[in-house]
Amino acid sequence: MIKARYSWNVLVPGKVNDSNIFRHILKNRGIADPDYFFSMGEEVLHDPYLLQGMDKAVARVIQAIAGQEKILIYGDYDCDGISAISVLYRTLRKMGANVDYDLPDRFQDGYGLNLRAVGKIIATNVKLVITVDNGITCQEEVAALKKAGIDTIITDHHEDNGSLPDAFQILHAKYSPKYPFKDIAGVMVAFKFARAIADDKLEDCLDLVMIGTIADLMPLVDENQAIVNLGLKQLKKTKNLGLKKLIEFSHLDIINETAIAFKIAPKINSSGRLGKALEAVRLLVSESEKEVNDLIFQIEENHANRKDLTSEAVTLCETLVDPDDDVLVVSSKDLHEGVIGICAQKLAEKYQKSTLVITIDDAGIGKGSMRSFGNDNILDMLTQNQALLTRFGGHAQAAGLQVLGENIPALRAGLNALSNRQETPVLNVDMELSLSAVELATVKKLQDLSFFTATFLFSGLEIVRKQLLNGKHTKLQVVDNGQMFDLLSFNNPDYFYRLNPGDLIDVVGGMSINTWRAKNSIQVILKDLACPGFQLLDYRVDPEWEKKVIFQKGEKRAILDDASIFTQQQWKKEATVVLSPRTIDPPLSQLLTKEFLLRAYRYYAIEKTATCSEFAKALNISEDQADIILSIFIDLGFLDKNAFGYVFQKATDKKELADSPHYRQYAKWCDQIEALYTMNIKELMSQFPQLSEA
Numbered sequence: 001m002i003k004a005r006y007s008w009n010v011l012v013p014g015k016v017n018d019s020n021i022f023r024h025i026l027k028n029r030g031i032a033d034p035d036y037f038f039s040m041g042e043e044v045l046h047d048p049y050l051l052q053g054m055d056k057a058v059a060r061v062i063q064a065i066a067g068q069e070k071i072l073i074y075g076d077y078d079c080d081g082i083s084a085i086s087v088l089y090r091t092l093r094k095m096g097a098n099v100d101y102d103l104p105d106r107f108q109d110g111y112g113l114n115l116r117a118v119g120k121i122i123a124t125n126v127k128l129v130i131t132v133d134n135g136i137t138c139q140e141e142v143a144a145l146k147k148a149g150i151d152t153i154i155t156d157h158h159e160d161n162g163s164l165p166d167a168f169q170i171l172h173a174k175y176s177p178k179y180p181f182k183d184i185a186g187v188m189v190a191f192k193f194a195r196a197i198a199d200d201k202l203e204d205c206l207d208l209v210m211i212g213t214i215a216d217l218m219p220l221v222d223e224n225q226a227i228v229n230l231g232l233k234q235l236k237k238t239k240n241l242g243l244k245k246l247i248e249f250s251h252l253d254i255i256n257e258t259a260i261a262f263k264i265a266p267k268i269n270s271s272g273r274l275g276k277a278l279e280a281v282r283l284l285v286s287e288s289e290k291e292v293n294d295l296i297f298q299i300e301e302n303h304a305n306r307k308d309l310t311s312e313a314v315t316l317c318e319t320l321v322d323p324d325d326d327v328l329v330v331s332s333k334d335l336h337e338g339v340i341g342i343c344a345q346k347l348a349e350k351y352q353k354s355t356l357v358i359t360i361d362d363a364g365i366g367k368g369s370m371r372s373f374g375n376d377n378i379l380d381m382l383t384q385n386q387a388l389l390t391r392f393g394g395h396a397q398a399a400g401l402q403v404l405g406e407n408i409p410a411l412r413a414g415l416n417a418l419s420n421r422q423e424t425p426v427l428n429v430d431m432e433l434s435l436s437a438v439e440l441a442t443v444k445k446l447q448d449l450s451f452f453t454a455t456f457l458f459s460g461l462e463i464v465r466k467q468l469l470n471g472k473h474t475k476l477q478v479v480d481n482g483q484m485f486d487l488l489s490f491n492n493p494d495y496f497y498r499l500n501p502g503d504l505i506d507v508v509g510g511m512s513i514n515t516w517r518a519k520n521s522i523q524v525i526l527k528d529l530a531c532p533g534f535q536l537l538d539y540r541v542d543p544e545w546e547k548k549v550i551f552q553k554g555e556k557r558a559i560l561d562d563a564s565i566f567t568q569q570q571w572k573k574e575a576t577v578v579l580s581p582r583t584i585d586p587p588l589s590q591l592l593t594k595e596f597l598l599r600a601y602r603y604y605a606i607e608k609t610a611t612c613s614e615f616a617k618a619l620n621i622s623e624d625q626a627d628i629i630l631s632i633f634i635d636l637g638f639l640d641k642n643a644f645g646y647v648f649q650k651a652t653d654k655k656e657l658a659d660s661p662h663y664r665q666y667a668k669w670c671d672q673i674e675a676l677y678t679m680n681i682k683e684l685m686s687q688f689p690q691l692s693e694a
Contacts, residue, residue, distance in 0.1 A: 001531055001532060001533065001534070001535060002495075002498055002499070002505075002529060002530055002531040002535070003530060004506075004508075004528050004529065004530040005352060005425075005528050006352075006424065006425055006426060006427035006508075006527075006528050007424045007425070007426050007427070008427055008429050008457060008508055008528070009426050009427065009428050009429060010429045010430075010431065010432055010457055011024075011028050011428060011429065011430055011431065012024045012028075012430065012431040012432075014432070015431075015432050015433060015434055016431040016432065016433055017437070018433075018437055018438055018439050018442055021431070021433070021438075021442055022034075022442075022445070024430060024431050025430055025431075025451055025454055028430050028431075037225065038229060038449065039229065040225055040226040040229055041226055041229055041230050042201070042226075042230065044222065044223050044225075044226035045223050045226055045227070046179065046180055046181060046192075046223055048192035048193065048195050048196040049196060050176060050178045050179045050180070051171050051172075051173065051176045051179055051189070051192055051193075052170075052171075052172075052175060052176035052177070052178070052179070053169040053170060053171060053176075054171065054192075054193070054196050056168075056169050057153050057168075057169040057171055057193065057196075058193075058196045058197050060128065060151060060153065060168060060169070061092075061097075061128070061130075061153070061197050062197065064097065064098075064127065064128045065092070065095055065096060065097045065098075068098045069098065069127035069128055070098050070099075070100070070124070070125055070126045070127055070128075071092065071097055071098060071099040071100070071126070071127070071128045071129075071130065072099075072100055072101065072102060072121060072124075072126045072128070072129050072130070073085050073088050073089055073092075073099065073100070073101040073102075073130050073131075073132060074101070074102055074103065074113055074117065074121075074129055074130070074131045074132070074134070074135075075101065075102075075103045075131070075132045075133055075134065075281075076103060076104075076111065076112065076132070076133040076134045076186065076272075077103050077104065077106050077272035077273075077275075077277035078133075078215070078216070078269055078272050079211065079212055079215035079216070079265045079268040079269045079272070080133050080185050080186045080187050080212040080213075080215055080216040081103065081132060081133035081134065081186060081187075081212075081272075081277075082103075082212075082268055082271075082272060082277055082280045082281050082284065083187040083208045083209065083211050083212030083215070083268075083284070084132035084133045084155075084185075084186045084187040084189075084190035084191075084212060085101045085103065085132055085190075085281050085285075086208050086281060086284040086285050087187060087190050087191050087194055087202075087205045087208050087209060088130065088132060088190045088193065088194050089101050089281075089285050090204075090205065090285055091194040091197065091198050091202060091205070092194075092197070093285075094198075095197070095198060101281060102117065102120075102278075103277055103278065103281070104117060105275060106272065106273070106275045106277070106337060106338060107275050107337055107338075110367055110391070110400065110402055111134065111393060111400050112131075112134035112135065112137065112138055112393065113129075113131055113134060113135055113138040113141045113142070114138075114141060115140065115141060115144065117141075118141050118144045118145055121145065121150065122144075122145070122148045122150065126150060127149075127150060127151070128150070128151050128152075128153070129145060129150060129151070129152045129153070130152075130153045130155065130193075131152065131153070131154045131155060131156065132155050132156075132186055132187075132189070132190040133155075133156060133157070133158075133185075133186025133187065133189075133190070134156060134158070134186070135152070135154035135155070135156050135165065135167070136154060136156040136158050136159070136160050136164070136165070136170070136172060137158070137160060137161045137165075137391075137393045138154075138165055139163060139164075139165045139166070141165075142154070142165035142166060142167050143165070143166060146166060146167075151167075151168035152165070152167045152168055153167065153168055153169050153170075153171065153193075154167045154169070154170045154171065154172070155171045155172070155186070155189045155190050155193050156170075156171075156172055156186060156189065157172065157173065157174075157184055157185060157186045157188075157189055158186075158393060158394065158395065159379055159393070159394070159395065161383075161392075161393065171189055171192070171193055172189065173189065180222075181222045181223055181224075183218055183219050183221075183222075183224070184213075184218065184223070184224065185209075185212050185213045185216040185218045185224075186212070186216070187208065187209050187211075187212030187213060187216075188209060188212070188213060188218075188223075188224075188227065191205060191209045203230075203234060204234070204238075204239060204240070206227065206230045206231045206233075206234040207231045207232075207234040207235040207238050207240065207243060208231075208240070208243075208284065209227050209231060210227050210228050210230070210231020210232060210234070210235065210260070211231070211235075211243075211260055211264060211265060211268070213227055213228065213231075214228065214257055214260045214261050214265060215260070215261070215265035215268070215269065217397075220257075228257060232255060232256065232257070235247075235255055236255055240284065241286060241287065241288075241289060241292040242283035242284040242285070242286060242292055242295070242296075243264075243284065245283070245292050245293070245295075245296040246264050246267060246268075246283075246296070246299070247264070249296055249299075249300055250263040250264060250267070254447065254448065256447065256448060256449075256450040257450030257452065258447065258450050258452040261452065262452075266303065267299055267300070267302075267303045268280050268284075268299075270299070270302045270303040270305075270306035270307075271298075271299055271302045271303075272338075273306050273338035273339055273341075273342075274302050274305060274306060274309075274338045275338060276298070276302055279295055279298050279299060279302070280299060282295055283295040283296065283299060306338065306339060309336045309338065309339045310339045310342050310343065310346075311472075312336075313335050313336055313339045313340070313342075313343045313357075314342075314343050314346050314347070314491075316332060316334060316335065317330045317332075317335070317343050317347055317357060318347070320332060321347065321351065323351065325353070325412070325416055326353060326416050326419035327353060327354045327355070327356065327376070327381075327412070327415040327416045327418075327419045328347055328348075328351060328353050328354070328355040328356065329355075329356045329358070329408065329411065329412035329415060329416075330343075330347070330355070330356070330357050330358065331357075331358035331359070331360055331366060331368075331405070331408050332358075332359065332360065333359070333360045333361070333362075335357065335358075335359035336359070337359045337367055340357040340358070340359055340367070340368065340369040341357075341369035341371070341398070341400075343357045343369075344356065344357040344369045344370055344371040345371045346491065348371045348372070348373045349373075350491075350492075352373055352374070352425055353373050353419075354370065354371065354372050354373045354374070354376040354378055354381075354415075354419065355370065355371055355373070356368050356369070356370040356401075356411075356412075356415065357369055357370075358403065358408060360405050364404060364405040364406070365390070365402065365403075365404060365405065366402065366403045366404065366405050366408060367400075367401075367402055368400065368401045368402070368403060369398075369399075369400050369401075370382070370394075370398070370399045370400070370401065371397065371398055372396060372397040372398070373425070374420065374425045375420040376418075376419055376420050377396040378394070378396065378397070378398070378399050379394055379395060379396050379399055380396070380418075381415055381418045381419075382394075382399055382401060382415075384414070384418060385411055385414040385415060385418075388403060388407040388410055388411045388414065389401050389402065389403050389407075389411070390402040390403060390404065427455070427508065427527065427528060428455065429455050429456065429457050429508055430454050430455050430456060431456060431457070432456070432457040432458070432459065433456050433457070433458060434458075434480065434481070435458045435461065435478075435480045435483075435485055435522070435524070436480040436481035436482070436483040436485075437481075438511065438522060440513065440520055440521075440522060443511045443512065443513050443522050444513060446511060447512065447513065452510060453510070454510055454511075455508055455509065455510055455527060456508070456509065456510070456511065456524075457506065457507070457508050458480070458506070458507050458508075458509075458524065459506045460480070460504055460506065461478040461479070461480050461485075461487075461504070461505050461506070461507060462478060462479050462480075462502065462503070462504055462505075463476055463477070463478055463499055463500065463501050463502065463503045463504075463505060464477050464478065464479050464484070464501055465477040465501060466495075466496055466499060466500075466501065467496070468493060468496040471493065472490075472491055472492075472493050473488065473489065473490050473491065473492070473493070474488070474489040474492055474493060474494075474495040474496040475487070475488055475489075476488075476489075476495065476499065476505075478505070485521070485522060485523065485524065486514065486521070486523040486524070487507060487509070487523070487524045487526055488523060488524070488525050488526065489525075489526040489529070490525075492526075495526075495529060497537070498531075498535075498537060499531065499535075500535070500536065500537065500538060500681055501681070502681060502682060502685075503531050503533070503535060504531070504532075504533055505529055505530065505531045506529070506530045506531075506532065507524060507526055507528070507529045507530075508526070508527050508528040508529070509524045509525050509526040509527045509528070510524070510525045510527070511523070511524055511525075512525060534577075534685075535577070536577050536579055536681060536684055536685060537577070537578045537579060538579050538681055538684070539578065539579060539580055539581065540579050540580070540581055540676075540677055541581060542581065543581060579684070582677075586621065586625075587673075588625075588628070588666065588669065588670050588673060589670045589673075589674070591621070591625055591628060591629060591666075592657075592663070592666055592667055592670055594657070597629065597632070597657070599619070600615075600619060600629050600633070601633070601638060603615065603618055603619065604633070604638070604639060604646065604648040605648055605650075607648070608647065608648045609644055609645050609646070609647050609648070610645050610646060611644075611645035611646070612626050612627060612630060612645070612646070613626075614645070615629075615630070615646065628662070628666055630646055631660075631662040632657070632660045632662045632663045632666070633646075634646075635659070635660035635661055635662050635663065636651075636655045636657075636659060636660050637649055637651065637655070638651060638655075
C-alpha cells in the first residue's frame, strides 16, 4: 500500500463526463461568464491615480525629467523585479529622462535596497531613487538617502516590518484605501506608475507586466487576469527584441500562461539566482539586435547552470533533513545562495512541511529562503522570531532572511514551536474522470486556456510498465479500459522503487498532451498517488535495495530465506511487504544438511548440557536458527529441555530425519524458499493469500 500524501477534497461528486469538464472547472473557480473572464481587458485595469500619493510621485518624476536630474531605478533580482525595472526604464528612457537602473548583488547585499548600494548612489550624483518590487522595509536606507538630499519613491507590494520608511512617496496598493484590488505584483505597481508618468496606456509593456505577474504567482482574478489576457495578446506580436529571443530559444508550441510560468519566467529568474540579473534586464530593455543575440546565450547558459546547481543542492539538503521536525530547517556552507529558494520549495513539497534553507558564509552569517506549506504563515512565524534575525521580509508563503549561524538552532526551535502543520494536508481536486473517456481536444483546450492548475482524480489504473528517467523522474505506463497512458512524476524516484507492474493505483494530477513521432497522446503529470491494495516490492536480486526503499509506517520486510516468512500470521495486518535479497547466513538449506546436523549433534554429545544461546554461539548461527535445529533434535529424542538448558539424550535406536515433524516442515519450506527466488511477481502474490485478501 502507498498512502496518499494529501487528503483529496474532490469538489464535484461522482465521475464527470468529458463534455462537462469545463463547466465544472469554471464553476470551481467562480467564473460565471467565461467569455467575459477570458476577454477582460483595458476596462478592468484600475486607474493608477487610485494609488495613494500618485499625483505627488508623478510630479516629482516630471520635475526630474525636465531638469535632467539623474534618476536611478532600484529593483529586485527575481522575475517580478526584473520585469518592473524593464517597464519603468523603457518608459522613462522614451521620455528623455536621465535614467539608469541597478539592483542588489544577491550574494553581497541580499534582498532590496541596502546601505552598500546607498553609498554607491550618493557617490554617483543621483537625485531621485525609485524602488520597484522592494523598499517597503528599508527605513535606514531611505533615511540615509534623505540625509544626502536624495528623494526616494517606493513602489512595492511586499509586507512592511512594522513601520514605513520616511520616503518622498510610497506607492503601494495595500496602503491605498481607494485602490480596489490589493493582490498585485511589484511589476503592476511599477506599470501603474509608468502609465501615470507617461499619460499613456503603454501597450508595448503589457507583455512584461503579464510575465512578472504570472512569475510572482499572483491570483489570476480581477485586473491580474485582465493583464494576462492583454499581455498574452501583446506577446504574440511583441516588438521587444529580448522577449522575441526568449520565445525562440524556448521552442514554444503555444504562447499561454503555462509557457510563461514554466518556460519564460524560469529563464529570467535563473540569471537572478546566479547573481547575473542585470543580464536579464539588459535583454529586456535592449534595442540592439547584436546585444540581444549575445545576451540570449548567456541567459540560456545561466539557466542550465541553475538547474545543475539546484539538483546538487537538493541532494545535499535531503541528507540534512530531520524528518521529525514540523518545520524543516537546513543549513550548510556548501549551498549555493542562488538556489536555496528553489531547494526550499522542493523540500516543502516533498516532505509537506514549511521549509527554511540557509547557506552560511565564511563569516558565519546565514542567508535563508523559506517556503510555506499548509496553513503556516511564515512571515508571521519569522516576525515572532525576529530577535534571532538580522533582517527578513517577504510574504505569508515565501520569505527571505539573514541570521547569524549561532542563532540557527534557536531559530529552528522557535519556528517548530509555531507550526500549524496538519497531519494530512488537503489537496483540492476539481473532479474525478475516467482517463480513457477524456478526448484529446479537451486537453488541448485546457492547455490553450492555461488551466494548468486544473487537478483531476483517476481511479483504478493498472501499471503495466515503469521507467526511471535521468535517475530522478518516474514514468508509469498504465492501462484504463484497454487504453494505454503515461503518468509522469518529476523529481520523485520513490514511485519507481515502490510500484510494480500489476499494481492498481489512484492518482491525482493535471493533464497535458505529449507529442512523440508526430503522434499526440494524453499524459498525466502527477501531484499525488495512492496504491490502496496489497503490494509486494520485489528487490530479491538488488543488493542496494536498502538505499532505494523508504519504509512507511506499518510496512514489513519479508526475508525470503527466513522460515518465518511462511508464518503468514505476521503479515495479515500489513499492506506492503518488501522482498529483500538473501540475507540469512548460513541459509536454511545448509542448516538442514546431514553434515551440519551431525556437527550440532556432536556438540551436545560432548557438552551434554547447553542453552540455546551457548549452542548458537558455538556453531556461529543465530538463536532463531538454533531453535530450528533444537526443535528437530527434541522430536528425535536427542535432547531434553530443563531449567538449565537442553540436555543430551543418547539415542537407543536409529533415527531418520524424516521422523521429525519439524524437519519435514522445514524441509518443505526450504524447497519453497528456493522456488520464491525464481517466481515472477504474480506467482509470488499467490503465496500470500491472506495478504491479498486483507
